[in-house]
Amino acid sequence: MAPFLPITELYSSPSQQIYSFRGADWALLSNFLPDNLSIRTIRENYRSTPEIVSSSIHLAGPDASEMFSTRDSLGIPVKIYKSNRDSVHLTVQTIASIIKEWEQRGIGPDKIAVLTRSSNNAQIKRGLTHYDVPLAEGSFFASEVVQGALSHLRLALYPTDPKALDMAMGFPGPALGMLTRSLLDKERISWDELAKLISNDEFAAAEQAKALRMYQRHVYYQNCLRKFRDGNSLPWIIKDLLVPLRDTLMKEGVFAAANEIEQLAALSGEFDSLSRFMDYLRTEIEGVKYTEDGVTITTIHKSKGAEYQGVIIPGWIAGNIPVESDDPQTEQNLAFVGMTRAKDRLALTVPGSPPSPYLRGMRETSVIQV
Known part of the structure; x- marks a missing residue:
């Protein structure tokens, strides 16, 4: 860094520091700067009208407390x-x-x-x-989380609906491989096909594990719904039901999943039943x-x-x-x-x-x- 110090310009705006920055030490940094360092404060604001600058200036720190707009007033x-x-x-x-x-x-x-x-x-x-x-x-409502949530909530509420099961397994998983689907020779996966898959050694162990996981998820969903019938709030149940979906997406690198599920749970508080909330989600997804x-x-x-x-x-x-x-x-x-x-x-x-x-x-x- 030393060879470049004579031609180095540093720009700083402490008033716009919006992430808590731990460990920064100006005294330590200044040891690397030349003694003849010159400091100039830039006061001109070329973006905002005088009214906007005047309204925000009381929130500025010393570096921007004398800021003024170069624009004409509107x-x-x-x-x-x-x-x-x-x-x-x-x-x-x-x-x-x-x-x-x-x-x-x-x-x-x-x-x-x-x-x-x-x-x-x-x-x-x-x-x-x-x-x-x-x-x-x-x-x-176009996000993977919301679209995946609808299929998983539908499976929880209507476990015998083969379309719901097929959608939940297809997006975002655990999806069966194309070879497995061809061996099952069924256009749409049902619980009977999953039971056949688990009990038949001609299928790969990894595919059998996926089928078993869906049965485990079914049991988990029913336990969640039982809690809802016992008086727990819908947002609490939504969050609980979508834990497997959240975990799957997090493993796939969709790290916003947890936050979006929190938002879905909050939205569900406006509804008095899971079916009405699902109808609402479907309408929103189709009307993005x-x-x-x-x-x-x-x-x-x-x-x-x-x-x-x-x-x-x-x-x-x-x-x-x-x-x-x-x-x-x-x-x-x-x-x-x-x-x-x-x-x-x-x-x-x-x-x-x-x-x-x-x-x-x-x-x-x-x-x-x-």
Whole structure:
């Protein structure tokens, strides 16, 4: 590194540090830097309007506390949408109305992003499709986990349905090999064929193990459903039923499986029966809306480095923005990063109370009661 120090430029923005970085030591790093080191603070913000910069500046650290926008004002304040209760349905309705309003003012869906503090944003994605809002990224309901979940839940509820068994074994496994299927000489696998497979030595041991695993899974499913009949909540049972699916997908490298199953369980809380929840899942899977020109829905973490003409950040209540953390500075940085992704328009929602402490000190805002 030493030969390059005379021509080395280091850029740092502590106000945008959104991952707790352990072990960093400026004093140690400075030992490698020349004594004639020059430090210059870049204060210009070329992205956001003066109103957006003014609203976010109180969240910035010393490195950005004097930041100013180089752009002309559009005369549009940051809008804060407040409601008296924490309702996902009301939040989605508010977000959808904001998107529709922006579209009427010439901001296309592909220029808009909804940034959430948590990755558990499936309810927002689902809700927006009901308002005919096109999504830019693959819908939550198009994921392997959700599609696999439907087949496995169907098998749990209707174990004698050969189609349910065939689907559960075909995706995401344990799938029988083509040779095994040809030897069984059946278009669709049934429990009788699996029993034949287990008891007949002409089949490979690995294939017999797959069949045995499905019988074990059947017993597991029935035990789970028995707990549901004994009074356990549907979200608890959904999570329990999908443990084998989660484990299979995790082994295949689908590491988001655990989180998506948590989201599925949360969604099921709106239903009073497993069959109704399954009907809902099937409808959502068949009605996935996806377009490259749609609205981006992602987390604030994933949005770092990106910019959008319009940004909506829901959930500005205490406990969500910021979450309770042993690193409050990182939480504050995260809010700052989210707000400064916006170029022209920024909207925040406050679903209930207590409101986020970060709202105190915001300037250039307009509060709207919903």
